[in-house]
Amino acid sequence: MKMFVNEHTCEKNDNYNVEFKCVSATVIGDLFASKYRDPGRITRPKDIVSEMREHHGIHLSYKKAYRSKEHVLNQVFGGPWESFQRLPSYFYVLEQATQDCESRPTRKTGLNMDSWQLEPV
Incomplete structure (x- = not known):
């Protein structure tokens, strides 16, 4: 380097902001x-x-x-797996709360998965 010029020669870029604040x-x-x-x-x-x-x-x-x-x-x-693991306790509470209703959740078991659906009593 032979000479230092303390002056910007490039044009102003509108995408550049000196006050840019970075947050994660x-x-x-x-x-x-x-x-x-x-x-x-x-x-x-x-x-x-x-x-x-x-x-x-x-x-x-x-x-x-x-x-x-x-x-x-x-x-x-929580993640999807944690939420899925909470479902049985939610359905238990729902079952207890709807014992006197005309339609309440009933448990049906299938091959490898449990399912819940509303059926008339």
Whole structure:
């Protein structure tokens, strides 16, 4: 190097933001964990993107919002296998709660899997 020029010669790139804030999908998921615990509320990745922009000033991609949603669902409800293992206890409670109803769940066993369906009493 013979000479140093302290002046940028490249054009401004609109995709580059000096104030870019980086946050992981795990951290975003932890921020939204309480909203996913409410079974009546559906939070979509689009909602996460807009709320992060409005309340925290962070612009993030739909893909990162989707990954954060997957992280928090896994954290709140467990993975698919853990959720599947809880089904028998849920059906037991449902069976106890609907003993006096006209339609209640009955247990049918098949080859290697158990199934539940509503049948008239």
